[in-house]
Amino acid sequence: MKIFYKSFINFFLVKFFLLRDRYKIIFLMFHGVMDLKGSPAWQPLRPQLSPTTLDEYLRILSRYFSFVTIDHALEMLTGKVPLQPYSIVLTFDDGLRNFKEHALPVLEKYKAPATVYVATNHVEQQIPFWFDRLDYALQLLDGEPYSVNIGNEIITFVPGDREALAKAYKQMRYSIKKKQISDEEMQDLLYSTATLIEKKYGRSLKDIIASDPWCGIMNWSELKELAAAGITVGSHTVNHCRLAFVTPEKAEQELQNSKRAIEENLGLACNHFCYPIGSCNGQVADLVREAGYQSAVTTKYGFNRIGDDPMKLCRFHVPYGTDGEGVETLLYRISGLEAFFSKIKRFFIWKKS
Ligand SMILES: [Zn+2]
Structure with missing residues (x-):
């Protein structure tokens, strides 16, 4: 009975918070998507999202949200087109090959567009991060x-x-x-x-x-296939650099050379960027803008509102769902309830001290 009440209250709280923030655009951040079944030679220490969990997430999200392309989101955030409430953008970092095998079929099932960010030297040399x-x-x-x-x-x-x-x-x-x-x-x-x-x-x-299923990186011909399937390919630098910790000259090279490599190899404009390890500051954001990108995503937690700097877009981390509470955690996070409750908790801790 207690669980029933808890779920009932949670459902309405999530609904209310989502309604409150419907004019803020949500960006989700994913990395690899990997089928955990079978007996691979090894398993990474960093947690992995399974295609089943991704399917479950997109099924629930499609009830509340419209999946939009990053281009459309940007047009809305910069006021070029009216903001469509309950918009959500899906982004995948690092260009891992398992995206093609495990994430793409799920995205296609839900007609969900997505952006994949690649580090071009790793694409060219096929070297692991x-x-x-x-x-x-x-x-x-x-x-x-x-x-x-x-x-x-x-x-x-x-x-x-x-x-x-x-x-x-x-x-x-x-x-x-x-x-x-x-x-x-x-x-x-x-x-x-x-x-x-x-x-x-x-x-x-x-x-x-x-041949590694966890860490293998897509090559240019695989990225071409993705682009043909409607996936946006963005830059994640040449060498997966922390841009706030390189010289401005080096940052410029990383931004320009990766953009050029993507455009030359795919024959498409590369307008979107993702800061490796979320490393950015005001100067770096200016360099991204000057290199000709229209947007850049960070690892900063939060919503995106009309008028926000498109070079500092916030994203929500997607829970891996390994604890069996993935959907609940995801909805708590993207409705803003997680931040709301942690604010309340901090207030009581402050009062006590
Ligand atoms: Zn990365």
């Missing part, structure tokens, strides 16, 4: 705990304990986001750490990337 290479390498470890110093923060990985390993890996990725270290230095540190472990164990994600 540092976070995937490290994910793979860390799971090769055995014996003694292994420590990495990231900007004076020591992160220790304990071999054999997957849960502890996943926690430390998450902590490492979180730390990297905030560290005031040049991107070049950071990438050197991460790639050399992966290389060191790979050498010791004689295995590397680099060697299996072409």
Whole structure:
């Protein structure tokens, strides 16, 4: 009975909050979509969204929202066309090959347009991202705990304990986001750490990337197929750089060269950008605008309103649904209820202290 009341109240609260914010555009952020069934050779530490969960999300979202292209969303946000209430935009970072196999059929089922952001050097060279290479390498470890110093923060990985390993890996990725270290230095540190472990164990994600179902990256001909199927292809830089931690000259190169590579290889305009690791600031946003992009998405949580800077679009993280409460969490998040409740919680904690 208690559960019934809880669901009843939640349903109306979500409905009310969605109605309140219907003129704000929601952007959702996805990464890989992977079928967890079968027995793959390895499984990444970072959580994965299954096609079944994606299907469930889009089924529920299609009840409340209209899926719109990023171009349409932008026209609405800049006031060129009237804002259509309950609009939602789907974005997928990194250009992983599993998008084509597992996400595209679900998107087509719900007639949901989407944008995929690719880092062009990874597309061309078919090389894995540092976070995937490290994910793979860390799971090769055995014996003694292994420590990495990231900007004076020591992160220790304990071999054999997957849960502890996943926690430390998450902590490492979180730390990297905030560290005031040049991107070049950071990438050197991460790639050399992966290389060191790979050498010791004689295995590397680099060697299996072409057929790896988790981390394989789409090539130009696959991206061409996607574009022909109506998927928007945007830039995610050349080298997946944290743009707030490179020189303005390097940022310009990353922005212009990736745009050019996409346009030359796909024969289409590349108007949309996504900041790797969400790394952006006012100067970087200006450089994105000057490079000729019409929009740029961040990893900042929140809604997008008419008149907001299109170079700093907010997105909501999509829950992975591994705890069986994916849909509820998603609706709580995108209705603004999650933020509302955490504000109330913070208020009471402040009152108590
Ligand atoms: Zn990325």
